[in-house]
Amino acid sequence: MRYKPDDYMVMVANCIPVKGYSRSIIYDLYRETFDFIPNDLFDLISKYNKQELAQVFGDTPSEFHHVLDEYIHFLLEKEYILLTDRPNELACFPDLNLEWDMPATITNAIIDIGSARFDIADYTGILRDLNDLGCTHLQFRFFPGYDHRMALELLGALNDLDMLVEVLIPYDPSQPPGYYVNLYRQFQKIQSITVFDFHGNLDFFDSEDYRPFAQYVRFTAEVISDQSHCGIISPAYFSVNIPMFTESLQFNSCLNRKVAVDQFGNIRNCPSLTKSYGLINDSDLKQVVHSEAFRECWTLNKDKISICRVCEFRYMCTDCRAFVPNATDKPLRCSYNPITCEWN
Ligand code: SF4
Ligand code: SF4
Incomplete structure (x- = not known):
């Protein structure tokens, strides 16, 4: 899968990373599956969601670019992120509403x-x-x-x-x-x-x-x-x-x-x-x-x-x-x- 430096990386709203002590998980709440990820990928997603890939690579020492490339391919293959080169489209991807309620006193x-x-x-x-x-x-x-x-x-x-x-x-x-x-x-x-x-x-x-x-x-x-x-x-x-x-x-x-x-x-x-x-x-x-x-x-x-x-x-x-x-x-x-x- 190909990407360009001027692409923005957007985390799909129903795919939510959760950090643990030693590793993290991406919860795919729509497909009802999950994947383990390293904590540094969790940090990367949290910091650079909806940011340009040029900035992600710019902030990462060049000796780690091959790791970054692997991470981006993994996220794309799993459809956890999508890419857009139009910054004005970013507002079309709001976060998931995480409120919970039920119309019942007892469920x-x-x-x-x-x-x-x-x-x-x-x-x-x-x-x-x-x-x-x-x-x-x-x-x-x-x-x-x-x-x-x-x-x-x-x-x-x-x-x-x-x-x-x-x-x-x-x-x-x-x-x-x-x-x-x-x-x-x-x-x-x-x-x-x-x-x-x-x-x-x-x-x-x-x-x-x-x-x-x-x-x-x-x-x-x-x-x-x-x-x-x-x-x-x-x-x-x-x-x-x-x-x-x-x-x-x-x-x-x-x-x-x-x-x-x-x-x-x-x-x-x-x-x-x-x-x-x-x-x-x-x-x-x-x-x-x-x-x-x-x-x-x-x-x-x-x-x-x-x-x-x-x-x-x-x-x-x-x-x-x-x-x-x-x-x-x-x-x-x-x-x-x-x-x-x-x-x-
Ligand atoms: S699996 Fe994790 S969250 Fe669940 S009870 Fe055990 S330590 Fe707690
Ligand atoms: S898991 Fe079972 S025993 Fe434990 S709090 Fe829930 S209902 Fe009670």
Whole structure:
């Protein structure tokens, strides 16, 4: 790819470089991909975006011109930059608006149900409140000892609400595995089901009847007996996109606009956090989520968290505030070291 000294280098607005301690990343928020780059290329992009290439070369000692040439070719090949020799066109490439907002007080919720018995009306009341608060994504986690009949009633209650639900449920050996596919088919608001503690075989997915559902109904031998099975930080859960990036710039990428009910009926920011804001049968969920105390953790973005603040993954990574030594420490279940760039 050719370029001229009088070309201006313009970073494509949805391709955003993020600097880490030892390396940087260009987040391609439109194609939802990313590339690692050295920190000196990050510095170069930050300093010379919308500047003439003649100036970039003029400011760089000649023995490094071949490196600069490599960098420019890389940025062009990846379509991270475009070139124009008309300075009056530069105003046509505004920066991306990085504000984040949602027309919902609560965007996502977790409800855990175990052996503790509450009235179904307590749970359906919570579902209606969540719906009024604009919540569109719910996770139901059923733990051993849960009441299956009530679970079916709750899934049915979602039919009249505007939210989709992800279900985690223990395998019942008295049922054939196809039962869970039928659950998925029966309840229109189920987005996915994870059936855990399953040790059988999945041959039934070979049949034409069941095959299309294999991507929505997942079976695992893992046992998810309580809320402690959460908070793992892994590249498998990273997301590179505009909503995740812009939300993470300002807010906590796990707890912002989240509310949870643990298996004992406590309203919390997340089922694994210790602070309770009351029980579902004696507290008003809407009042709780509007309180300042409840919202305190929402603004704890990665730039306020030690170590994470120098990690190049910080705006694609999920967070966990439950399994941490102190409120603003790096998650214990993250094994990445941004200084050495290694996962242990
Ligand atoms: S704070 Fe941690 S344990 Fe709680 S929901 Fe988020 S990832 Fe899971
Ligand atoms: S160090 Fe922090 S930002 Fe980086 S991967 Fe781990 S949890 Fe995510």
